[in-house]
Amino acid sequence: MWIEENNRLIRSFIFVDFKDAFGFMTKVALLAEKMDHHPNWSNVYNKVTIELTTHDAGHVITDKDRKLAKAIDQLLTI
Numbered sequence: 001m002w003i004e005e006n007n008r009l010i011r012s013f014i015f016v017d018f019k020d021a022f023g024f025m026t027k028v029a030l031l032a033e034k035m036d037h038h039p040n041w042s043n044v045y046n047k048v049t050i051e052l053t054t055h056d057a058g059h060v061i062t063d064k065d066r067k068l069a070k071a072i073d074q075l076l077t078i
Contacts, residue, residue: 002069007060008040009052009069013076021046027075035071037064 002011015021021043028050032038040051050072052065 002073004061007053009061009065010049011069011072012047012049015046015048018045021048024048024075028072031071031075032068035064035068037068039068 002009004010013021013024015024025041025043025048028039028041037052037054040053042049052061052069053059054062054064
């Protein structure tokens with residue numbers, strides 16, 4: 001579940017291992033590039049944390065962030 005905190009949408013994802021986490025990050029990277037909206041994120045072993053904010057709107061949450069969050073969530077059902 002995405003949470004709103006400090007003008008960011010934030011969500012952490014836990015995977016079985018690093019390989020699965022990195023595979024997910026690869027899918028997100030391709031999606032973000034296609035949507036021309038790139039996340040701030042971190043990865044430690046099997047955990048990926050994503051933060052979404054729109055930089056050119058003054059680092060606030062916009063429809064671009066909500067659309068990307070929804071698209072990222074849909075990757076988990078594929």
